[in-house]
Amino acid sequence: MEHQPPEQKPFAQRPVVILGAGIIGCAAARQLLRSGFSVVLVAEYLPGDQHVQYASAWAGAAWHAAGGITPDHRYIQAVSHRIMLRMAQDGPETGVSVVNAREYLEKEPAPDSAIWGKTVVSKFRQMNPGEYPAHFNSAWAYETLVTDPTIHMPYLRKEITSLGGCFVRQHVDSLQQLYDMFPESRVFLNASGWGSKNLTDVKDDNCFPERGQNVLLATDKCNTMYFRNGQEYTYVIPRPLSKGVVLGGVKQPGNVYVTPESLWNANLTSLCRSPEIDLSIAQDEIARAHRLAPEIVPEHPAADRISHIVGIRPSRKGGFRLDSERKGDRTVVSAYGFGGGGYAFSYGIADAVVKMVETAERENVIV
Numbered sequence: 001m002e003h004q005p006p007e008q009k010p011f012a013q014r015p016v017v018i019l020g021a022g023i024i025g026c027a028a029a030r031q032l033l034r035s036g037f038s039v040v041l042v043a044e045y046l047p048g049d050q051h052v053q054y055a056s057a058w059a060g061a062a063w064h065a066a067g068g069i070t071p072d073h074r075y076i077q078a079v080s081h082r083i084m085l086r087m088a089q090d091g092p093e094t095g096v097s098v099v100n101a102r103e104y105l106e107k108e109p110a111p112d113s114a115i116w117g118k119t120v121v122s123k124f125r126q127m128n129p130g131e132y133p134a135h136f137n138s139a140w141a142y143e144t145l146v147t148d149p150t151i152h153m154p155y156l157r158k159e160i161t162s163l164g165g166c167f168v169r170q171h172v173d174s175l176q177q178l179y180d181m182f183p184e185s186r187v188f189l190n191a192s193g194w195g196s197k198n199l200t201d202v203k204d205d206n207c208f209p210e211r212g213q214n215v216l217l218a219t220d221k222c223n224t225m226y227f228r229n230g231q232e233y234t235y236v237i238p239r240p241l242s243k244g245v246v247l248g249g250v251k252q253p254g255n256v257y258v259t260p261e262s263l264w265n266a267n268l269t270s271l272c273r274s275p276e277i278d279l280s281i282a283q284d285e286i287a288r289a290h291r292l293a294p295e296i297v298p299e300h301p302a303a304d305r306i307s308h309i310v311g312i313r314p315s316r317k318g319g320f321r322l323d324s325e326r327k328g329d330r331t332v333v334s335a336y337g338f339g340g341g342g343y344a345f346s347y348g349i350a351d352a353v354v355k356m357v358e359t360a361e362r363e364n365v366i367v
Ligand SMILES: Cc1cc2nc3c(=O)[nH]c(=O)nc-3n(C[C@H](O)[C@H](O)[C@H](O)COP(=O)(O)OP(=O)(O)OC[C@H]3O[C@@H](n4cnc5c(N)ncnc54)[C@H](O)[C@@H]3O)c2cc1C
Pocket: 019, 020, 021, 022, 023, 024, 025, 042, 043, 044, 045, 046, 053, 054, 055, 056, 057, 058, 059, 060, 061, 062, 063, 170, 171, 172, 173, 174, 191, 192, 193, 194, 195, 196, 199, 211, 212, 213, 214, 237, 309, 310, 311, 312, 313, 314, 336, 337, 338, 339, 340, 341, 342, 343, 344, 345
């Protein structure tokens, strides 16, 4: 009998392997599965976990048009909005809600300001003087989207699993470790957040941790977002599905709270440590949020209405990385470094990732 070579698995049946199961890895997994690809996610922290280094558990998470970004990045945010609006319409189990927004501007908006967002959000209008505090230059009212990560991440886990995706809880030291675990796979997505700083074959020194700390105030007045646009970084982000509002914010570059079990490697020990909750930050956030939205945030909220959120944003000097590289017979897509905007970019990034994976598919199947 003639010798038969071992059967080659068709490209689409070889799983796309995703490193990272935060909002970026999970959103990409969902979109890839919906396009018919097979997907495996490998990550140390999975949806439902609440580790300080797992940023996706802690986000606000509001859709707010970012200022000072390129038209391509605006479009990514616009795609996210399109997909997440549909989720909001699908029902509360998705964790995404439509809320009112009031954005107060400290000064005249620059041409590359967040104003571009008026083409994406609903019911945008310039507010009239008298509708907002007189010391602001101007104000916008519109409808936007908020995502409750305590509902959305478990929802995504369920969605991914029911679409046939699977999760593997594992820490890896390198992408090579993944290649060895999945020798048949041809496409790998690195969605490891600031983990990319320490992967031995990535070592992206532009990645840095940026500590965030918010106050979560329990209240029924949770249908309007307030955002101060300018030098002062203050917001009140509603979580209508959890009956609360998130008060912020603060960014602390290079500051990470390190627990013994999270000492992935020696590099972390050189980073600044901080206690998990800094009460002076919390008090300052309450005071600023009270000034911005006194009808929602009392000057002295009762202690039993308050809890705290601390999370490490996966930031990157020069902005996030989104690209696809051919490495031998593998394609490696990178999508990390989303800092304080991972939710606002999430599903647009997922859409871009699907297109990159389809390009790799075409290169593999059209010979
Ligand atoms: C307080 C706070 C408020 C925020 N508010 C907003 C907001 O209003 N709007 C908004 O859009 N964004 C907001 N963000 C930002 C948002 O949370 C992040 O941008 C987003 O969660 C990043 O997602 P990610 O998937 O890239 O990273 P992460 O959620 O950090 O996930 C990284 C994944 O990679 C895995 N991983 C990393 N390295 C390894 C390794 N070596 N081996 C195995 N697994 C690994 C991790 O286990 C994890 O699963 C906020 C963040 C914070 C902290």
